[in-house]
Amino acid sequence: MKYLVISLFLLVSIMIRYLVGLHSYSGQSKPPMYGDYEAQRHWMEITTKLPVHQWYFNGTDNDLMYWGLDYPPLTAYISWVFGKVGEYIEPQSMELYSSRGYQSESSKLFMRLTVILSDIVIWIPSVVFFVQTFYQHQPLRKKIQALLFISLQPGLLLIDHGHFQYNGISLGLALFGITFLLKKQDLLGSLFFVLSLNYKQMSLYYAPAFFFFLLFSNFKVNQIGTSIIRILKIGLTVVVCFIICWLPFLSIEQSSQVLFRLFPFARGLYEDKVANFWCFISILVNLKNILTVDKIIKLCTICTLTGLVPMIYSLLRSNSIFQKNVDKVSENQRTVFIYSLINSSFSFFLFSFQVHEKSILLVTLPVSLLILKHPFMSWSFGLVSTFSMFPLLFKDGLVIPYLAIMIVYTVIGYQQVQEEQSTKENQSTLKKVYLYLGLIIPMVGIHIIYQFIKPPTTLPYLWLLLVCNFSFSHFITNLFYFVYKMFTIKSSENSRPNSKQTKIK
């Protein structure tokens, strides 16, 4: 029976992904550049056809202007693996030059299957592992709920299987890292986090949280000797792991070129319109006219770092460095760590330079991890974060799966959240008002406007800005909410006997 239920869960997750995948992808039939799907396919073509040292360089066979590789080496390796398989199945889809913009039903199916496969191999196991660790003492039904909720986040489904990316891999590796840290297996945790960083540099959003958590949980004032050894061990793991990942690119020339490809500062403050602080500010003042690019970068960096302060403070407080080292991470520390992940990724998303709207997925992951602690906020955040990517999905022709998934998510999620609340009762009217007036009604309204009313010709991006600023207002609210929860976690300590009771049961 147990295996049947597990296989049913797998089948249903595959089915949902497959059905989303039947729809169009980013840049389908849109020459000359196509979209992210073409980028991934092109990388498979580049990595299988060219020798390693040419991958990141402009050359006769590698036109960097046409979707040059701009992700770290691990992406390139995995592209190579998938590319080899693709070459075997449909050689003409992986041909150098002639395959640009290649479209066929079977190659689309193949590409979709690679994403589904990587989800099954990395993303879903990581969620299972997390739920088993973090929600260890919850009843089975709750565990299943959390598993479904985290692994079927609408934004992730639509971006990975609709728009076409492999975020499941980078997020899954990061989640493995997070879970190992929660289990106090710091070396494995940092290993996985380095892998995640080497798959997609976006995982840097989590880096401050990881860094400070590792630092504070291992550094104890009264045990300086052992602390330093522990920290050195972690550092060594990180360095060795990096070296292994970068083995073919270790020369100065190679590595600087890779780094240059990974962090393109020349691109601009934000791509398109993103629901972050700078886009919000741009309504009032045009920063690009006032400041030079260098100044803007500095300003962004300062803002981002300022945003990290609350997280550092809380991590420091929860992992008090004056106590003795214990081999277990307490419930409190665990939760603070997840809050700090939210804080750090939010801070990068809202204030840093050159942000993608898809990067909200990095914030969605830690928020969704808290589903059983803050069901309502976690659920509503999934709604808003997916909504913030709507313009992108609209462009990709993914409105139908978007609506279908959102409706299912809203209805089922709301029902579950309601059940959760009926046991608590407090603040439920406030939340209802927030839900309807703040979320559902404006969202439906904006969708209707977006779909049916043309923006005025003088302001062609008006609706886009509306979506961005609406999402931004929610994001900033969420950020404050979680920071507040992070600061007040001591007082919620009183509720801990509850968890102990369930343990006894």
Added chain:
Amino acid sequence: MLIVDNLNYKSYNTILFQRFSVIVCDLVLIVSVLLISWHIYPKVKSQLTENSSSNSNSSGKEKFSFYLDNSSILTFIMLFNPGLMMIDHVHFQYNGFLKGILLLSILFLMKGSTITGSILFAVLLNFKHIYMYMAPAYFVYLLLYYCFDNQNRFSIVNFIKLALSVSLVFLVSLGPFIQQIPQLLQRLFPFGRGLSHAYWAPNFWAIYNFIDRLLIVILSKFPVPNSYSAQLLNHKDLSGMLTSGLVNSQSQQHVILPNITPLYTLALTLLFLIPSLVGIWRNRDTKSFILAVCQCSMTFYMFGWHVHEKAILMVTIPFGLLCVTSKECARIYFLLSTVGHYSLFPLLFTTQEIGTRILLFSCYTLTIYILLKYRYQQLFKFYTVEKLYLLFLLLLELFNIFIFPLYLKEKLPFLSLMLTSVYCSAGLMYLYFQIYFNLIFRNNKFID
């Protein structure tokens, strides 16, 4: 709702509109399924508290009972029917809407408002005449329990009421075409089309056709000195029969076995129809009526002339209503749904649709297996033959996807279709007689 797939980009908006029209029409189905499952199993909340009182968590109790709750099981089984999904939302038809009307009509009959129920059925007949398959069951049921009262006296008032209301529906629907009735009938009942469809619907005739084809092969390989068969083989153009027999259904003829005319099929159908109504004769309850509806449509499906494979939904959907009544019904429903819906696979044949069909089908099958297993525990089990049958069904699908297109498609283009059809037909025949056996000999146990 996620099944709005396979959008053809050329006329995106048209297709979108068409797809949405199906989804909107499906609201009828959803409403009717909910109504009927609440009607059959009114929510009894305290029912399960006794069993699980040892469970300490009081909130967990109610939530777990959801999985055991009959009406929820029934709703799931009816609503997520993969056959309906495949045919309506991928292949494109409006079956969900019609099934919704059918269920509403059954619901009204169950509630006792006979006139409304029969009007709805008449409306249904005017939407799609294929529902004639069920008409005998309706006719007998209405005649016995509406037109005759408890003392077996014929109530002329009721009869007139019924006749008037039903004929009114027909009048309204057919009125505008009163001049063209013969042409209409010819359009509706095209007997010229051949015994079987291009893809043989898995019924009795599929096996019949298959035996015929088999005999051709055998006789042409090993010529028997029997002059009769040699004559037959010479008489008809064999090469044409073997290769194009399946496509060219207009001129489909049997070579060795006697040819079948519509009259034969009618006679066979009527013959097998009679026992299916036995249940209604015996006891006046709505479950026997539902069973008779299923068995009637299945008889037509098995022996009718030019049956479409899609007609199997007319059996599986009403039968779903019965699957929570007894373990025997649950077993038969599980097999019926597996074989019946599997037999629809050839409708979805493009590379993308293969994934869709397999995932839809296997998710549903696995879910109902878990639900029914959970409901009946140890009682829900299968005979060895059935297990073997299911195993070979899996192998057949693997053959159809992997081996057939790679190695055999060039030589024998219709082999896959023929195997699917014949194999499903064997399974359905088995189930058909299983239902008969239960209906006639174990009626009381069969429907609780």
